[in-house]
Amino acid sequence: MISNDDNAFGAVIAKLNALSAGCKTALSALPFVRETVPADAHLVREGQMATHCCFLVYGFACRYKVAHDGGRQIASFNLAGDILDLQHLLLSIADHSVQTITSATYLRVPSAALKALTQEHTDLAEALWRDTLIDASIFREWVLNVGRRDARTRIAHMLCEFAVRHQAAGLGSPERFTLPMTQEHIADATGLTPVHVNRTLRVLGEAGLIARDGRKIVIADWKRMQQAADFDPLYIHAAAA
Amino acid sequence: MISNDDNAFGAVIAKLNALSAGCKTALSALPFVRETVPADAHLVREGQMATHCCFLVYGFACRYKVAHDGGRQIASFNLAGDILDLQHLLLSIADHSVQTITSATYLRVPSAALKALTQEHTDLAEALWRDTLIDASIFREWVLNVGRRDARTRIAHMLCEFAVRHQAAGLGSPERFTLPMTQEHIADATGLTPVHVNRTLRVLGEAGLIARDGRKIVIADWKRMQQAADFDPLYIHAAAA
DNA sequence: CGACAACTTGACGGGCGTCAACCGGAGTGG
DNA sequence: CCACTCCGGTTGACGCCCGTCAAGTTGTCG
Numbered sequence: 384m385i386s387n388d389d390n391a392f393g394a395v396i397a398k399l400n401a402l403s404a405g406c407k408t409a410l411s412a413l414p415f416v417r418e419t420v421p422a423d424a425h426l427v428r429e430g431q432m433a434t435h436c437c438f439l440v441y442g443f444a445c446r447y448k449v450a451h452d453g454g455r456q457i458a459s460f461n462l463a464g465d466i467l468d469l470q471h472l473l474l475s476i477a478d479h480s481v482q483t484i485t486s487a488t489y490l491r492v493p494s495a496a497l498k499a500l501t502q503e504h505t506d507l508a509e510a511l512w513r514d515t516l517i518d519a520s521i522f523r524e525w526v527l528n529v530g531r532r533d534a535r536t537r538i539a540h541m542l543c544e545f546a547v548r549h550q551a552a553g554l555g556s557p558e559r560f561t562l563p564m565t566q567e568h569i570a571d572a573t574g575l576t577p578v579h580v581n582r583t584l585r586v587l588g589e590a591g592l593i594a595r596d597g598r599k600i601v602i603a604d605w606k607r608m609q610q611a612a613d614f615d616p617l618y619i620h621a622a623a624a
Numbered sequence: 625m626i627s628n629d630d631n632a633f634g635a636v637i638a639k640l641n642a643l644s645a646g647c648k649t650a651l652s653a654l655p656f657v658r659e660t661v662p663a664d665a666h667l668v669r670e671g672q673m674a675t676h677c678c679f680l681v682y683g684f685a686c687r688y689k690v691a692h693d694g695g696r697q698i699a700s701f702n703l704a705g706d707i708l709d710l711q712h713l714l715l716s717i718a719d720h721s722v723q724t725i726t727s728a729t730y731l732r733v734p735s736a737a738l739k740a741l742t743q744e745h746t747d748l749a750e751a752l753w754r755d756t757l758i759d760a761s762i763f764r765e766w767v768l769n770v771g772r773r774d775a776r777t778r779i780a781h782m783l784c785e786f787a788v789r790h791q792a793a794g795l796g797s798p799e800r801f802t803l804p805m806t807q808e809h810i811a812d813a814t815g816l817t818p819v820h821v822n823r824t825l826r827v828l829g830e831a832g833l834i835a836r837d838g839r840k841i842v843i844a845d846w847k848r849m850q851q852a853a854d855f856d857p858l859y860i861h862a863a864a865a
Numbered sequence: 866c867g868a869c870a871a872c873t874t875g876a877c878g879g880g881c882g883t884c885a886a887c888c889g890g891a892g893t894g895g
Numbered sequence: 896c897c898a899c900t901c902c903g904g905t906t907g908a909c910g911c912c913c914g915t916c917a918a919g920t921t922g923t924c925g
Contacts, residue, residue, distance in 0.1 A: 430858070448764060451854045454772035458764040470761065473754040478761045478859040505743045512753045513714040519756060520711065520719045522763035523689060523699040529771040530815030531695035534913070565871065574771030579913055581873060597872095597922095613692045617671070618719040775881070806903060820881055822905060838904095 391417060391490055394440045397553065398464035399510040406507045409500055415490040420483055426467060427481040433471035435491045439463055442487025443563040447571065448479045456529075457572040459521060460484070460545060460564070462552045469515055472498050485563045517620045524618045529574040532613060534583045537573045539592060539612035542600065544619070551621050558605055562598040587611075632658060632731055635681045638794065639705035640751040647748045650741055656731040661724055667708060668722040674712035676732045680704055683728025684804040688812065689720045698813040700762060701725070701786065701805070703793045710756055713739050726804045758861045765859045770815040773854060775824045778814045780833060780853035783841065785860070792862050799846055803839040828852075 392410050396402060402410070415438075420426075426437050429448065444461040458479060461467055467481050471494050501508035521544075528540050546557035554560070562569075566584070570577045587593045592608050594601040602608045609615075633651050637643060643651070656679075661667075667678050670689065685702040699720060702708055708722050712735050742749035762785075769781050787798035795801070803810075807825070811818045828834045833849050835842040843849045850856075 446764070448768045450768060450772045450777075456768040456771040458767045470757045473750065473757055474761070474861050476858060476861075478861070479764055502746045505746070505749070508746070508749055508753070509714065512749070512756065515753065515756050515760060516711045516714055519760040519763055520715070522760055522767060523687070523720055526699045526763060526766045526770060527689045527691060527697040529767060530697040531691045531693075536691075566873095567871080576914055577872085578874090578915080582913090585873085617717060620715050620717075620719070807905095808903080817882055818904085819883080819906090823881090826905085 391415065391440065392438065394464040394552075395438045395466065395490075398551075399514060402510055403504075403506050406504050406510075409504055410507065413492050413500065414496055415492045417488065417490055419486065419488045421486045422483055424483045424487075425480060426483065426489065427471075427477045427479075429477055429480045431477045432475055433468060433477045434494055436469055436471055436494055436497055437467040437481070438490040438492065439465045439467055440488050440490060442489075443484040444481055444487055445484055445564075445568065445572070446479050446481050455571045456574065457568060458525065459518070460548075460572065462548055462554065464552050466511070466514060469511060469518075472501070472511075484568060520618050520620060525572075534573070534575055534579055535586055536611065536613050537575070538569065538580060538583050539587060539608060540614050541569065541573055542593065542602075543609060543612045543614035543616075546600075546602065547616050547619060547621070551619070558602045560600055562600060632656065632681065633679065635705040635793075636679045636707065636731075639792075640755060643751055644745075644747050647745045647751075650745055651748065654733050654741065655737055656733045658729065658731050660727065660729045662727045663724055665724045665728075666721060667724065667730065668712075668718045668720075670718055670721045672718045673716055674709060674718045675735055677710055677712055677735055677738055678708040678722070679731040679733065680706045680708055681729050681731060683730075684725040685722055685728055686725055686805075686809065686813070687720050687722050696812045697815065698809065699766065700759070701789075701813065703789055703795065705793050707752070707755060710752060710759075713742070713752075725809060761859045761861060766813075775814070775816055775820055776827055777852065777854050778816070779810065779821060779824050780828060780849060781855050782810065782814055783828075783834065783843075784850060784853045784855035784857075787841075787843065788857050788860060788862070792860075799843045801841055803841060 390396070390411050396407050396410060426444065427433060439461055441463050444467060445457045446459050446461070447455055447457045449455050467489065468477065471477065501511060528537050532540060545562070546560060549555060549560050550557040566580045567577045570580045573580065584595065588595055590611070591603065592611050594603060631637070631652050637648050637651060667685065668674060680702055682704050685708060686698045687700050687702070688696055688698045690696050708730065709718065712718065742752060769778050773781060786803070787801060790796060790801050791798040807821045808818045811821045814821065825836065829836055831852070832844065833852050835844060
């Protein structure tokens with residue numbers, strides 16, 4: 384229901400809710416190349432000059448940076464509807480990498496065209512700016528998550544965020560979903576090791592907070608899970624339910 | 625040199641470099657209240673409805689969030705010229721708190737007036753949006769910092785960032801400066817404890833990376849410090865030197 | 866059926882947290 | 896002018912959470 388053949392930008396328009404009709408039309412008229420890539424493909428690499436913006440319309444991706452000792456830190460997970468590198472509208476050098484987690488389809492739009500469009504349509508600029516602000520809010524929450532929560536709370540929090548955004552993107556219930564990422568992805572997102580992620584997922588299961596079957600997750604008691612995760616969805620600033 | 629009596633917005637205009645003349649004039653005509661507060665004063669509290677934006681013109685501040693166990697995580701330090709809660713232009717509920725570190729002076733501008741101005745001046749909107757994107761980039765670096773670096777590298781990195789931004793704000797050399805924050809602030813920013821921050825600062829001193837006298841810091845060998853800190857200033861996207 | 870990636874589990878060690886004591890300087894009041 | 900207090904900083908002893916290393920299991924794809 385989110386994307387339809389008539390409009391490649393459907394998922395993005397759905398996420399940037401409350402766009403004017405004219406604005407949607409203008410967005411849909413943007414030049415773009417649609418690409419489908421396998422899992423683990425790089426869309427952006429840190430240090431690269433970037434002249435395009437990518438709109439993720441199907442699949443999952445993540446943004447990450449690496450420390451000089453090789454340690455990798457994922458800074459966000461991305462779902463269908465997310466704009467992956469909006470920053471390249473105004474910042475020319477990529478300060479982080481973007482990689483797919485699953486096979487994925489995205490629209491590659493020239494930054495210049497999108498930028499020109501935002502100058503004509505202030506409400507589009509506002510919607511995109513708002514999206515940037517929400518991104519920033521999520522990053523702040525992640526700083527808190529990796530900085531001040533123990534492994535159990537940290538992973539529970541990550542799962543709650545995924546559940547809520549998953550639902551917001553129209554992909555299904557927050558209480559029953561399938562994770563697209565490996566435990567190594569989870570480790571890199573939470574600042575832990577894969578081994579400890581594995582142990583902690585087991586602990587969450589033993590505590591009755593989640594039930595697992597492979598990567599399928601069921602959260603039986605959402606209230607209790609939210610509490611255990613120290614999760615308050617305010618920071619996601621979700622307008623759509 | 626940065627701020628002058630003619631223009632309360634001087635520090636902010638200096639930071640948002642490359643604004644058109646008309647745009648600067650428009651900014652300067654914004655209605656505002658100038659306030660001076662002591663150290664540890666709250667400008668914004670998490671959960672609050674926010675109808676104003678604050679432009680820091682003197683002193684130091686930080687943004688932070690708290691975990692339910694009481695743990696506090698600072699997500700950024702702010703210097704003169706920084707806009708403290710630009711997000712309140714487009715997001716009505718504060719998702720984090722802002723508190724001064726030293727006594728500070730700021731301009732309180734009604735969000736509505738600033739928002740109206742951005743709709744008239746697309747280059748102002750662009751400059752502010754760009755500022756938001758840079759903020760987001762810094763948050764991502766902080767996620768990496770607290771998630772994947774050990775205490776020594778982490779604190780060294782924080783010091784490097786402070787040094788560079790300190791200079792960019794026209795406050796002096798990056799190799800010789802006085803920290804405005806306590807070791808507890810540093811602990812809350814790096815996800816460590818004050819005790820361990822203290823020990824690690826000593827280690828940095830013993831390694832000859834920094835020299836300390838109270839909160840005065842001298843970085844003798846900036847190259848070596850940068851390397852020890854895994855610090856690459858790219859993520860700050862600084863245009864001005 | 867072999868190869869490989871992801872997951873799982875155990876044993877052990879270390880970096881950082883916790884607890885506690887003490888120091889030094891600034892502010893305050895007698 | 897000196898006690899008193901308080902905050903920030905400093906240092907030591909000890910313990911735990913999580914990292915490291917290593918081995919084994921499961922599932923999938925060719």
